[in-house]
Structure formats: C-alpha cells, structure tokens
Amino acid sequence: QSVLTQPPSVSAAPGQKVTISCSGSSSNIGSNSVSWYQQLPGTAPKFLIYDNDKRPSGIPDRFSGSKSGTSATLGITGLQTGDEADYYCGTWDNSLSAFVFGTGTEVTVL
C-alpha cells in the first residue's frame, strides 16, 4: 500500500479541467517537493511536473502543479483525448528512506 493517496479516477468533457489530489504526511509531502508522472496505456511513465509546480521543457502549460502542507494537486486544463492516462504523484519519504509513488489516478475524457 502506498503512503500517498490519490483518487482512483477523475473524468471531464473535452476542453474542461480536472484536478487530481495527492495526500501524504509530514514525512513525505510535508518535507519534500512533489513530482508528477503521466503514463499512457502500454507505455513508460513520462515526467510531467517537478518541485511541486515546475514543468520540464516540452510540457504544455495546460498542466500545473501545486502543494499545500501535506497535499499536492495536479491540474489539467483544456482536456484532450490524448490526456487519457494514469497519473502518479511522487516524492521522497524521510521515514522510509525511499521514493514513494501515489496510488495513481485514471483520467477519462468523456
């Protein structure tokens, strides 16, 4: 069981916005920055957000991240069919001395 909790699924119509929450604790999100990953069906994960709210080169600004206390959020605006994927948050856990991933959220474009 992961120490980072995400909703199993979220959905919205094309062009709309979705938000994905990632809930942790003081030993992980509360102490370290959060990254996010997108995994399209049958492919390797893709690096999406780092340092809570920064986008790597090539990631469109439709994707945004934020963090408050022991929770983080990924936002996707202008939803496209190509955004249908699983999304994972990740951070370091000081108590486990390990990197931890969230439980994952499936995004569906209606």
Next chain:
Amino acid sequence: QVQLVQSGAEVKKPGASLRVSCKASGYTFTTLDINWVRQATGQGLEWMGWMSPNSGNTGYAPKFRGRFTISRDTSISTAYMELTSLTSEDTAVYFCASGPPGQPRIDYWGQGTLVTVSS
C-alpha cells in the same frame, strides 16, 4: 537526447534470480542517479531503489532490502538490477529511470522489461 535501453523480456522459475541491464546514452552516465521501478499488470508504480553511478552509493525500499541489488559498469554506461528468490509476485514490468542526484524526481525512463515468474 537521453536514452535508457533495457534488456529484453525474461521468463523465470520460482526461486531463481533475475538480472536486467539498462544502458544509458545521450548524457554523462555519472551525472544522474539511476532508479528501478516496477509495475505489476493493472497495478501502480512501485519504487525499488536507487544508485549513484558516480559514487556507487545505493538505497533500497524496505520491501526489497536483502534480495535486491543495483550495480553499474561506468566503462559502458550500464546499470544492472538483480532480484533473487523470485516468486510469482515478482511478475511485472521493470523500468530503469534516471534523475538528478538528491532530487525527488525521475526525469527519464527506459522502455521497460517484462518479467514473468512461472513454474
């Protein structure tokens, strides 16, 4: 561009050991940490451990300590993972992935290696 190319699919018997390689290119091998992550079919991502190719230092998730080892050969820019005492629970896709040292982020991912453990 950064590329991580992993060895091919494996089928193993229960109790056997597994070794997967990960060849890096497009950057200086010793400047990024290597991580190993696995994913069982229909399940989430599970981080297994990391290594600094520069120092050789390693760290492992509590679940895998004792039967998981990461190593490297800097002369050929290749990292290896070894997992022993395999069971059916180890059936998964294994990914190598790299990121900046000491940062809670994983920037680049290999294509994945499917490992099936079956008698």
